[in-house]
Amino acid sequence: MNIQANKIRSTLIPMGLPIAVAMIMGAGARAADPVIHVDWDDPGDPPVLNTDYQVITTGSGSPDYPDVKLITGNDGWRIWSTDTDNPDNIGDIGVISSPYAQNFGLKLEGPGESKGAREVKGINLDPQGVGSDANHSRLTGGRVSKLSGDMFLQQSSGGQGGDLVSLTIDGNVDGNVTVPVVSGLSIGNVGSTGSVNISDRVEGEWGSRSFTVTGSVAEGGVITIASMVGEYLLVDLTGVGGTFAGDLVFESDLADNHYVTIYGELSGTVDFTGHDIGGVIELGGSASEEGEIINVGQVLGAGSVSLASLIEEPQAFRGTVTVDSVAKNGTIKACFANIDGLVHVAGDMDGSIVTTGAESMGCGYLLPNATIQIDGDMSGDIRVFVDAEGDIFIGGNLESDGDIVIGGDVTGSIMVRDDILGAVDVGGAFSGDMCAANMYAGDMPAGVDLNYASGAVVCGWPIRCTSDVGCNDGSNCTTDTCEEGFCSHTHNTGICPEKCPATVARPPDLAAKNRYLAFNPTNLVSGIAFQVEMTASAYFPGSVGLLGWVDEPEVIPGFDGGAIARVVDTPYYGDWTAYDVVYVADCEIVPVATYNIHAWTMTSSTPDSFEIATSARPSPHYWADIAGPKIPPYGHYWWTPDLMVTFDDVGAAIAAFQQKPDPVDSWVDIDPEVPDGIVNFADINRLVSAFQGIPYPFSAPALCSGKSAAPEGGGDPVTAFSLSRASEAERASELITVDVYIGTVDDLGAYQVTGATSGSLDLEGLQVDTEREDFVFASQKTLDAADLIGGRLGAVSLEGAVDVTGPAYVGTFTFRTSADASGTFEIAISGVEGSFLLDSEAAKIPVSVGDSLSVTCTD
Structure with missing residues (x-):
């Protein structure tokens, strides 16, 4: 090569090679080993082998993959490899390193910005030594076929450098790429052992695709993005026909005007680690059952999670998306596609969940395996353009400004844990399940508009009719209508025959x-x-x-x-x-x-x-x-x-x-x-x-x-209830606790006790303490319950009747005196209708209620 200013320079050495070119041939090597070319963008002298850099073919390096160690700091290092054994005359490089406390910048490209290497074993631009934290390294350009090892760039303690300005890796990344800043990185594939950790930010000019993966990300591959900075910034991961089977991790919010697209099938994980989406995360293809977008904080007003979009044929999202909440105008959508997986909003949903499309296009469906689950209230809308075969669940209220709109048929379920205050509109036939707290079979909230079809179930009730014709009872005494799937036969004032048949009642x-x-x-x-x-x-x-x-x-x-x-x-x-x-x-x-x-x-x-x-x-x-x-x-x-x-x-x-x-x-x-x-x-x-x-x-x-039988429980009592104070109120607003006991009795299988009071005593609590040693069914499995409204408690043995040696504990009543209470009050057990014993044949055992208790309260 001739020495020319601002171009690649060379100086002859005794072997007849330029000093900036190192060609090493080892014993038994191929006919031609890679030739490593090294230069820098410096108008002065070219770099000197073994002074400014080294080419190493022993130890960590080899003749097939020579290592290059940069010694002298320079922001314009340029390295490339040639190999005449290869048709394109492009060679391999081992590990490029810069272990000294200086600043280093590197391009991996040959003359005319040609490809710099086929395979590169690693790029470790990691300044070492005293004060090296003030140094930085950069990669400012280049193209290689494969990166099989690790890449590291350092940002200085002052925030300089650490940027990957431009690099294209046509094939696999199989090592760990750790760079603070990316403004121009294109990768073919991230292998199962590969990772890309962008520890500071992805940045770029308006509309630039600062980071792309044109092929696939294998299972085990990981991409981590600390942040994105810039207006209308694009990140495209996997190409059409590729797969994203690895992990994508966001460590900050996806801001407005930031767009991340996965064009291939998602079978891996996109993890937002609790951060919000103000921009767009889009799946251009489908998602398998293993694919997931998880740990999203809030989908903000300008934010969008696009689960699938039409490319060549209808796509389906079969995976999982989980977000904390969706703000007004935020969207989760399947554009000209279908949902067949889980969309889970852990809080309130004030935005939109939408499938768009048309029956003729085969998209816009909520497919059979789909579940839209909203744990909180919903004041936004769910819109399914065609049929809903899957399930929709709202854990709170469907608020007054909330809507569920299904354009086609419903064969799945629509369930609302609390009240439907908004609208549910089904354009096609409803043959699925539906329930809400403020609805019952045949009694729908005002905003519900369903076209019932055979097979529909409302709050567990199969519907009985789909039109008024099916409700005709043949009687002129009634007006027969089908109301919300159930026949209603209301009295009318028309001319009736002498007598009319009885008809069916409405639920329940x-x-x-x-x-x-x-x-x-x-x-x-x-x-x-x-x-x-x-x-x-x-x-x-x-x-x-x-x-x-x-x-x-x-x-x-x-x-x-x-x-x-x-x-x-x-x-x-x-x-x-x-x-x-x-x-x-x-x-x-x-x-x-x-x-x-x-x-x-x-x-x-x-x-x-x-x-x-x-x-x-x-x-x-x-x-x-x-x-x-x-x-x-x-x-x-x-x-x-x-x-x-x-x-x-x-x-x-x-x-x-x-x-x-x-x-x-x-x-x-x-x-x-x-x-x-x-x-x-x-x-x-x-x-x-x-x-x-x-x-x-x-x-x-x-x-x-x-x-004609005598009232049960009659005859002479064989035992009695009794009361005992566990605590006594002395002043107003204090608690009085009373335990109830039963005397000796044989063959006791169950009991009920009802309390009665006189004066200003309020029942505050009821309990059957089955852990007490003196409990009447101690050591047995029992079923007990208390009715605070009626002042009743009871228990039944699940292991058969017992013989009781009294007194035996059966329950506790807790009363509170009213704020202005004073005087004496009576606490008693109600008579035979409210308090009774049952034997093993469920017959009542004669029992007396015993004496009442007097409670005195002072001001």
């Missing part, structure tokens, strides 16, 4: 019950009687054909249905207009049976009867299927009976005992033989027995004796 009275029949009487005219006929019975076939009449309903205090009608021998020709639902409960009403209700005048019956069934057999048990599960996280209501007797049924009974609004009493009231409209521990005890496999315990309907 629509559900089959064990001991109750519930129907809509429909008749506006007076002088109608209803006859009950058993037409089928699994357990009592000999009672089929039994006839009786529905008596005038009797108001039962505490029964949430208001009044109960009994079955009597003579007709009651009455006025039924006051009753939307008639509840019939008696010893003739048994589970696993079918009944017909006939409407009569004084002279004749309607030709049409109304058929109604009690609960079906919950095999392998015999009876007492009172409710289905309260399925979390949608469980605001107990589902309808599910042909099983499980602890879901026990939980439903306890909820009714505690006077929760759901389930209704007629589902749970199964004891005594003539149901009394009161849910108490006698019902829970019967349910536990049924769970343990005990058949239906009462007599056949044709022989039932419950109406």
